[in-house]
Amino acid sequence: MEPRSPLAVLFLAVSLSADEGALDPSIRPQDIQSHVNFLASDELKGRSAKSKEARTAAHYIADHFKRFGLEPLPRPESGGESYFHPLKSSEIAPNVVATLAGSGEGYVLVTAHYDHLPPKASGTDRIYNGADDNASGTAGLLEIAHAFAAREKRPSATIVFIAFTAEEMGLRGSRYFVANPPLPLEEIRGVVNLDMISRGKQNLIYCEGGEYEIMRNAADKANRRVGLNIRYDEHPEWRAQSDHSPFMKKGIPTLYFGVENHPDYHRVSDHADRILADLATRVSELTFLLVLDVAKETSAKPEEILEEGPEEG
Numbered sequence: 001m002e003p004r005s006p007l008a009v010l011f012l013a014v015s016l017s018a019d020e021g022a023l024d025p026s027i028r029p030q031d032i033q034s035h036v037n038f039l040a041s042d043e044l045k046g047r048s049a050k051s052k053e054a055r056t057a058a059h060y061i062a063d064h065f066k067r068f069g070l071e072p073l074p075r076p077e078s079g080g081e082s083y084f085h086p087l088k089s090s091e092i093a094p095n096v097v098a099t100l101a102g103s104g105e106g107y108v109l110v111t112a113h114y115d116h117l118p119p120k121a122s123g124t125d126r127i128y129n130g131a132d133d134n135a136s137g138t139a140g141l142l143e144i145a146h147a148f149a150a151r152e153k154r155p156s157a158t159i160v161f162i163a164f165t166a167e168e169m170g171l172r173g174s175r176y177f178v179a180n181p182p183l184p185l186e187e188i189r190g191v192v193n194l195d196m197i198s199r200g201k202q203n204l205i206y207c208e209g210g211e212y213e214i215m216r217n218a219a220d221k222a223n224r225r226v227g228l229n230i231r232y233d234e235h236p237e238w239r240a241q242s243d244h245s246p247f248m249k250k251g252i253p254t255l256y257f258g259v260e261n262h263p264d265y266h267r268v269s270d271h272a273d274r275i276l277a278d279l280a281t282r283v284s285e286l287t288f289l290l291v292l293d294v295a296k297e298t299s300a301k302p303e304e305i306l307e308e309g310p311e312e313g
């Protein structure tokens with residue numbers, strides 16, 4: 001997340017009872033923690049978008065998308081089949097994009113930035129590990145993608161998983177994506193952006209975008225099963241400060257999930273051993289369920305869909 005100012009917080013107690021039953025397939029805290037341990041390790045030196053370590057992170061993400069069985073999204077300018085969607089500047093590591101093809105129309109996007117900050121000039125600990133910001137959201141993105149890929153049923157809408165670059169340089173990855181869209185923006189049903197989902201109180205998450213009814217209804221429905229304390233729209237100033245912003249500005253139904261600022265925010269102490277993997281897991285489960293709902297699934301297998309009838313035209 002880009003720097004943001006503190007704001008008084010209203011404490012609103014919301015108690016919700018979670019429905020019984022684990023997700024199938026499940027999202028596991030140990031997998032979330034494992035991704036964060038790698039991405040926020042000293043070896044990756046903070047994953048600043050212009051560093052070679054950001055490219056290491058990009059490859060890590062692409063390798064997982066491939067391992068899960070997800071497809072690349074062709075880039076309009078090249079038609080190239082790659083998970084990497086470079087920006088105009090070749091100095092900056094690319095956006096990393098994968099899709100799970102739907103049986104019908106439309107797209108639902110899940111996004112998280114994977115870059116963070118370059119090392120400090122001096123000091124004993126110089127590396128901004130960026131575990132919460134935003135290895136946590138990237139880990140969530142990967143495991144949500146994993147869970148979608150592992151399902152037999154396919155959704156109606158195509159799900160697009162995007163790890164954005166250069167958020168910390170002024171949302172450059174997401175702004176480039178929206179300005180040069182590899183898919184028709186008007187066909188996007190909804191977007192969920194995860195940025196900083198693993199600190200604060202164990203069960204507490206903030207959400208911006210509550211005015212988009214389709215998304216909020218899906219989130220509330222999903223939360224009957226997950227049981228988080230979701231606090232909506234208490235931080236309007238956050239709307240300009242992460243990768244949801246370019247989508248919201250286009251009027252695309254978009255939710256942002258994140259935690260309050262904390263003492264390790266944009267400090268070298270944002271370490272992997274300080275994250276709440278369980279919180280990141282539950283936010284990821286919530287996102288998985290709500291995206292599934294917005295994407296509306298069909299139980300037909302791809303071959304059955306093709307056999308339903310000849311295509312028009």
Ligand SMILES: [Zn+2]
Nearest residue numbers: 001002133168
């Ligand atoms: Zn940040």
